Amino acid sequence: MIEVDLNFKKPSERTRTIMLEAAINTDYASKRGTEYIKLAEIEISNITSHEHVKIVNSGNSAILAAMSNFKGKILIPDQGGWTGFKNTAEFLGLETLELPTELGVINPTVFAEYIQEYNPEAFFITSFAGYIAEQPIKELFEICNDNGVILVEDASGGIGDVERRLGNGDNSHIIVASTGSPKIVNVGNGGFISTNDNEFLKKSKFILKTLRADPVTCAGIAEEIRNASYISSKTIEACDIIKKELQSVIHPDKRGISIALKTDDPKKVGYLLRQRLQADRRSIITVCPRYERVMIDAICLEIKNLDPGCLEEDTINEIIQIVKGIIE
Incomplete structure (x- = not known):
């Protein structure tokens, strides 16, 4: 029996209204459609501090556009990354190297030694390791x-960071992101790529044009991205509160938008938690080992999947009590 009232993340009511109006009144060729695309690019540029932006139909399309610029080795984390990094590199015939991490989190000293030894052309990383640790x-x-390596940050989970440590173009050569469900900027589909070096976008011109987003998606992004900082901070705050009350938390002192807990029997624990914690009949539990989270026995509470409006004190406390009753 579900004992806590949770809502799965969805676009704001205003964003849904704007997307509906765009669907009725615009197309690629219309002046209004062009305005939606341009407005979304401006809003993304404002939040990433990158001068050049292109909007595409998914986060994986943004990764493809970015990775198509490279011919050499692609470095990725050994866990806590995104499978799209591996799959895209394989599709393009590029060699990938896996950087050893501390359950997804990268040690800068190890990183510096590794890239000096193996000389990759680009490094693809997510803002949060497995969404659980900055x-x-x-x-x-x-x-x-310092080493001539291009850093590409997948900021699907880090966009809108109020502390400006993540999703900030001052710290990334290229930013890619998904705006699908249930990302921080959630309009159900779409994604983007941003950079200060327009040559990257020029080299990917055919891919970007082929995989461009429609004006309805752009209209949604232009509005919903304005909520990113609120959604990000609310989610991180909820995770911080929950982590302080639970044992066996992986990376307990790092910011995250999901929570990973060690357990000897992740399948059983995951099953039990799914019976008690759902959001609009959708699961918020991930079972590990899993490359996109951590490669050890664990379960993840996907707080990022929840609508920030339901992340109030009473609800957070109910989540804590349910998890304690099953895991501890």
Whole structure:
């Protein structure tokens, strides 16, 4: 029996209204459609601090556009990354190297030694390792700059960071992101790529045009991205509160938008939690080992999947009590 009232993340009511109006009144060729696309690019540029932006139909399309620029080795984390990094590199015939991490989190010293030894052309990383722990993006970016490596940050989970450590173009050569469900900027589909070096976008011109987003998606992004900082901070705050009350938390002292807990029997624990914790009949539990989270026995509470409006004190406390009753 479900004992806590949770809502799965959805676009704001205003965003849904704007997307409906765009669907009725615009197309690619219309002046209004062009205005939606341009407005979305401006809003993304404002939040990433990158000068050049293109909007595409998914986060994986943004990764494809970015990775198509490279011919050499692609470095990715050994866990806590995104499977799209591996799959896209394989599709393009590029060699990938897996950087050893501390359950997804990168040690800058190890990173510096690794890239000096193996000389990758680009490094693809997510803002949060497995959504559960903030990566030291600025330090990694400085090391990349010193060694001629292009840092590509997948900021699907980090966009709108109020502390400006994540999703900040000052710390990334290229930012890619998904705006599908249930990302921080959630309009159900779409994604984007941003950079200060327009040559990257020029080289990917055919891919970007082929995989461009429609004006309805752009209209939604232009509005919903304005909520990113609120959604991000609310989710991180909820995770911080929950982590303080639970044992066996992986990376307990790092910011995250999901929570990973060690357990000897993740399948059983995951099953039990799914019976008690659902959001609009959708699961918020991930069972590990899993490359996109951590490669050990664990379960993840996907707080990022929840509508921030339901992340109030009473609800958070109910989540804590349910998890304690099953895991501890």
